Amino acid sequence: xxxxxxxxxxxxxxxxxxxxxxxxxxxxxxxxxxxxxxxxxxxxxxxxxxxxxxxxxxxxxxxxxxxxxxxxxxxxxxxxxxxxxxxxxxxx
Amino acid sequence: xxxxxxxxxxxxxxxxxxxxxxxxxxxxxxxxxxxxxxxxxxxxxxxxxxxxxxxxxxxxxxxxxxxxxxxxxxxxxxxxxxxxxxxxxxxxxxxxxxxxxxxxxxxxxxxxxxxxxxxxxxxxxxxxxxxxxxxxxxxxxxxxxxxxxxxxxxxxxxxxxxxxxxxxxxxxxxxxxxxxxxxxxxxxxxxxxxxxxxxxxxxxxxxxxxxxxxxxxxxxxxxxxxxxxxxxxxxxxxxxxxxxxxxxxxxxxxxxxxxxxxxxxxxxxxxxxxxxxxxxxxxxxxxxxxxxxxxxxxxxxxxxxxxxxxxxxxxxxxxxxxxxxxxxxxxxxxxxxxxxxxxxxxxxxxxxxxxxxxxxxxxxxxxxxxxxxxxxxxxxxxxxxxxxxxxxxxxxxxxxxxxxxxxxxxxxxxxxxxxxxxxxxxxxxxxxxxxxxxxxxxxxxxxxxxxxxxxxxxxxxxxxxxxxxxxxxxxxxxxxxxxxxxxxxxxxxxxxxxxxxxxxxxxx
Numbered sequence: 001x002x003x004x005x006x007x008x009x010x011x012x013x014x015x016x017x018x019x020x021x022x023x024x025x026x027x028x029x030x031x032x033x034x035x036x037x038x039x040x041x042x043x044x045x046x047x048x049x050x051x052x053x054x055x056x057x058x059x060x061x062x063x064x065x066x067x068x069x070x071x072x073x074x075x076x077x078x079x080x081x082x083x084x085x086x087x088x089x090x091x092x
Numbered sequence: 093x094x095x096x097x098x099x100x101x102x103x104x105x106x107x108x109x110x111x112x113x114x115x116x117x118x119x120x121x122x123x124x125x126x127x128x129x130x131x132x133x134x135x136x137x138x139x140x141x142x143x144x145x146x147x148x149x150x151x152x153x154x155x156x157x158x159x160x161x162x163x164x165x166x167x168x169x170x171x172x173x174x175x176x177x178x179x180x181x182x183x184x185x186x187x188x189x190x191x192x193x194x195x196x197x198x199x200x201x202x203x204x205x206x207x208x209x210x211x212x213x214x215x216x217x218x219x220x221x222x223x224x225x226x227x228x229x230x231x232x233x234x235x236x237x238x239x240x241x242x243x244x245x246x247x248x249x250x251x252x253x254x255x256x257x258x259x260x261x262x263x264x265x266x267x268x269x270x271x272x273x274x275x276x277x278x279x280x281x282x283x284x285x286x287x288x289x290x291x292x293x294x295x296x297x298x299x300x301x302x303x304x305x306x307x308x309x310x311x312x313x314x315x316x317x318x319x320x321x322x323x324x325x326x327x328x329x330x331x332x333x334x335x336x337x338x339x340x341x342x343x344x345x346x347x348x349x350x351x352x353x354x355x356x357x358x359x360x361x362x363x364x365x366x367x368x369x370x371x372x373x374x375x376x377x378x379x380x381x382x383x384x385x386x387x388x389x390x391x392x393x394x395x396x397x398x399x400x401x402x403x404x405x406x407x408x409x410x411x412x413x414x415x416x417x418x419x420x421x422x423x424x425x426x427x428x429x430x431x432x433x434x435x436x437x438x439x440x441x442x443x444x445x446x447x448x449x450x451x452x453x454x455x456x457x458x459x460x461x462x463x464x465x466x467x468x469x470x471x472x473x474x475x476x477x478x479x480x481x482x483x484x485x486x487x488x489x490x491x492x493x494x495x496x497x498x499x500x501x502x503x504x505x506x507x508x509x510x511x512x513x514x515x516x517x518x519x520x521x522x523x524x525x526x527x528x529x530x531x532x533x534x535x536x537x538x539x540x541x542x543x544x545x546x547x548x549x550x551x552x553x554x555x556x557x558x559x560x561x562x563x564x565x566x567x568x569x570x571x572x573x574x575x576x577x578x579x580x581x582x583x584x585x586x587x588x589x590x591x592x593x594x595x596x597x598x599x600x
Contacts, residue, residue, distance in 0.1 A: 002510075002511050002581075002585070002588075020176075024175060026325075035316050036316060037309065037312045037313060037316055040312060041312050042168070042316060044323055045312075048172060048175060049171070049383055055175065059182055059372040062372075063368055069587075070194060070588060071190070071365060073590075074364070075194070075363065079197050
């Protein structure tokens with residue numbers, strides 16, 4: 001059985017990243033498509049940057065929660081011994 | 093009398109080149125003598141170094157010059173696609189990259205064709221993949237050299253010619269790649285990546301202070317009033333159509349991650365934990381790096397609207413609105429951007445030539461002669477790239493047009509290796525061949541699609557044909573080549589399901 005998403009956080013991260021992709025593409029992106037400013041910054045530019053920062057947050061959260069396979073605790077012992085992988089990992 | 097601009101530019105570039113050579117030497121000094129270490133840095137790169145080498149290899153002179161030029165001409169719609177392709181890249185790095193690392197470590201793979209040739213039990217497929225990657229990546233080295241040559245000439249006001257500038261930078265790259273291979277490349281990338289990240293942010297802050305007194309609202313109000321089409325979709329030239337936007341992030345999101353200089357970094361990581369973290373840190377670097385570029389590009393549009401060469405907007409804006417000494421230092425960041433990609437490409441193409449082709453041509457070879465061949469390839473390929481760049485051999489330079497879209501055709505094959513039990517050798521060969529063929533034919537306008545077709549990128553059509561042919565043929569033929577695929581898929585499954593725990597407990 002091919003396993004990519006590891007846990008509940010993985011499903012949440014996938015859903016949030018899907019929202020991000022939808023938000024950055026037509027037709028949803030057109031909600032911000034106006035030659036105006038918001039908080040003194042170009043509306044579409046601000047929209048893109050805000051969603052970009054959102055995606056970084058989701059990725060960091062996904063990493064901290066081991067959302068997707070493979071991660072360090074799934075390395076077979078024969079390779080892990082060579083690598084001296086920290087099984088308690090998850091943080092930098 | 094040498095002007096301040098030339099003196100500062102020469103001093104900065106000189107110091108920068110000495111620093112890269114010193115770091116490159118250090119990479120050689122601590123490394124082991126052996127082909128595996130030269131090609132993959134002994135599979136030892138950690139989070140910090142891999143973050144910088146991934147990010148600075150991922151984007152090239154395009155990040156510092158091309159992206160700003162593109163925004164200058166087409167508006168800010170690039171952010172919608174670029175931010176999505178960065179995130180696609182992050183997921184590929186984590187989910188596919190960690191699997192490539194695992195089987196690479198287990199079976200000692202070094203190149204994409206090592207993995208694909210073994211998985212599908214097909215030397216032909218391995219060679220075809222290697223050939224496409226070499227042919228489409230090599231011209232990019234020449235393009236980076238053209239970029240740095242122009243920057244060198246501009247920064248020194250012609251005192252150092254394009255030819256001498258390109259030769260100098262290429263020589264430095266060849267020396268440290270030759271010495272330390274992947275380790276030297278990764279370490280110098282760390283310096284280059286840090287330098288250009290700091291440079292772009294400080295440059296933008298200084299420009300906004302100098303030209304707009306730091307008033308962001310004034311900056312954006314002037315743009316909205318006078319250049320409305322540049323801050324909205326589809327841009328002044330109607331570039332960002334829905335079809336183009338979607339196919340752009342699909343092709344670059346997959347294609348960039350399949351280029352050999354990125355692919356080799358999957359093998360070079362010290363563990364999947366590192367790849368997992370770099371998916372977040374490297375992507376964060378890229379996303380944040382691109383934030384200030386719009387200010388320089390659109391500021392240039394507002395203040396210097398008649399630029400003959402849009403790609404020169406960053407140096408032009410800096411020389412016009414910041415102190416000359418400051419602009420000269422920052423422009424060196426563009427050289428770092430180009431070199432950090434060119435060195436990785438030089439290393440990757442040399443690795444492919446030595447690993448994928450030399451053994452078949454020379455027969456039984458040992459590690460020492462293979463290492464010698466790989467290092468020799470760096471010098472030879474560097475020389476050829478230089479000739480191509482100064483002679484502007486258009487045919488070869490044009491090949492770079494298919495670099496990302498051609499590389500993206502590998503992705504379905506990898507999906508087959510790791511995620512699809514029905515994948516077959518026949519399907520993989522048919523899909524890959526047709527995908528590359530369709531991409532090339534459409535890209536070079538050998539055949540034009542009727543206007544009724546949506547305006548997807550050429551490689552997107554190639555990828556669609558690739559996937560359909562791969563799936564169709566795989567379903568149609570007997571899965572005779574499943575032995576190797578089963579071995580690899582079984583090993584990955586053993587890892588993801590932690591099956592070794594069961595065998596350990598049953599042993600107990």
